[in-house]
Amino acid sequence: MSVTHEVLNQVPPLTGRDLSAFPALFEGLHREGAGWAEQEVRDLGLLAGGEQAQRWSTKANEHPPVLRTHDRYGFRVDEVEYDESYHGLMRLALGAGLGGTAWASDRPGVHVARAAKMMAWSTTDFGHLCPVAMVYAVVPALRADPELSARYEPLLTTTGYDPELRVPETKQALIAGMSMTEKQGGSDVRANTTAATPCPDGSYRLVGHKWFTSAPMSDFFLTLAQTAGGLTCFLVPRVLPDGTRNAVRLQRLKDKLGNRSNASSEIEYEGATGWRVGEEGRGVRTIIEMVNMTRLDCSLWAAAGLRIGTAQAIHHATHRSAFGDRLVRKPAMANVLSDLAVDSEAATTVVLRLAGAVDRAARGDAAEAAFRRFGLAVTKYWLCKRWSAHTAEALECLGGNGYIEESGMPRLYREAPLVSIWEGSGNVAALDALRAMRREPDAYEAFFAELDRAKGADSRYDDQLSLLAKDFAEEADLEYRARSLVERSAVLLQAAQLLRFGDPAVTEAFVATRLDSRWGHAYGTLPTGLDTDTILERAAVR
Secondary structure, three states: OOHHHOOOOOOOOOOOOOOOOOHHHHHHHHHOOOHHHHHHHHHHHHHHHOHHHHHHHHHHHHOOOEEEEEOOOOOEEEEEEOOHHHHHHHHHHHHOOOOOHHHHOOOOOHHHHHHHHHHHHOOOOOOOHHHHHHHHHHHHHHOOOHHHHHHHHHHHOOOOOOOOOOOHHHOOOOOEEEEOEOOOOOOOHHHOOOEEEEOOOOOEEEEEEEEEEEOOOOOEEEEEEEEOOEEEEEEEEOEOOOOOEOOEEEEEEOOOOOOOOOOEEEEEEEEEEEEEEOOOOOHHHHHHHHHHHHHHHHHHHHHHHHHHHHHHHHHHHHHOEEOOEEHHHOHHHHHHHHHHHHHHHHHHHHHHHHHHHHHHHHOOOHHHHHHHHHHHHHHHHHHHHHHHHHHHHHHHHOHHHHHOHHHOHHHHHHHHHHHHHOOOOHHHHHHHHHHHHHHOHHHHHHHHHHHHOOOOOOHHHHHHHHHHHHHHHOOOOOOOOHHHHHHHHHHHHHHHHHHHHOOHHHHHHHHHHHOOOOOOOOOOOOOOOOOHHHHHHHHOOO
């Protein structure tokens, strides 16, 4: 080999490692009642970091799905073809219980275990996790109709994967989708124009256009349409009970910034058959159960994205030398890496607390259900905003190598904005939190009760908590101030969890910077005197 091509000072691949194996994840797993699942999480993390899963992840994004509207004879088929790598990822994710299986178990901590496994598996590909998340999220919404739930829930709570379009009841397992957005309304679903007309047999006939529907090869969609009684939720299958294709037309696939392994489409209901889920006029209240659960997964993915970016940056800096020493030993780089690690650990800690709330709410704990309502809204807003900035900084730690597609960082960077848009962009999420404060005061009170549990642990926290309560009480310009209030709420919720349960070095770094405006807003602006060695040791890839 030519001496000019000798490879020096390059970083080894980050494969064959369990990126989920860091203390904050397992501490939270045990704290929230799912310590029994630790080995399952570790096994899945190793599988996710293995060569096959990583190869599938790359291939699924390099070979995006293809729409086939007609077969060779001209018959309408409306199908999307995926690369086999996508099916491999789906099979493993659902087989690991990331779909709806948690709803079929009464075991304490089962939703926490699923959340931790979701974070571990997210080191593969975020695209295929969209339909996986909707399988999980659809179950509580479907329970608004006991008959439909009895028919479909057993097939949503299995560990199987059956991608063929057939009569749902004849399959081994089902995939569910959500179809709400229309071109004239976006997040304003009450402006939807899709119309549903009742039929004598109890079904409805739906006519309308949906602007953004992901996972179009789902076995059924929960969708919103206007009836005489107002906006209503419907179950619309792709294949009808008699085996014929429903009149659900796939018009085109969206050419997206990222999330390319997952198909997102425009669809039309040309007299499609659907069955009502819940009462007429209560469609938003029905489908919001699904939305709340997908918001949990958005938060989990953001926390996972922060972990992946941090791990990649630390791995690179540990093995790369510059100016006479390893990058990780350079003070400026250690500051940046520690700052990234602090956000990652805070995010992991708070999402597992929320997963614990989901778990306890599922077993009838009203206080935890109330806390989840407000806590999830503010956390989804903030973590999804934080992910984009975090990934940009982590990418920069790799220098030009991080800007190269093969590093994986550009794909991570493209994924980050998605969760800020999915299930309500920033303004929608912030305003939803204010809506909860006004209409569901028990949720607001439960949230502040959670914050109060950390009072007395640090005077800086106590001061900020008092200011937040005062600013919420001020009625003037609430909507204008929505983002500020929600961001501060989310940051204080993270601080509360760290003050009660976090590592002291991480906690001090978080409180000293996130609750103190004297320090910079860019990553790498931590003050001196912090225990960055401990912070980096906790975040290191092993």
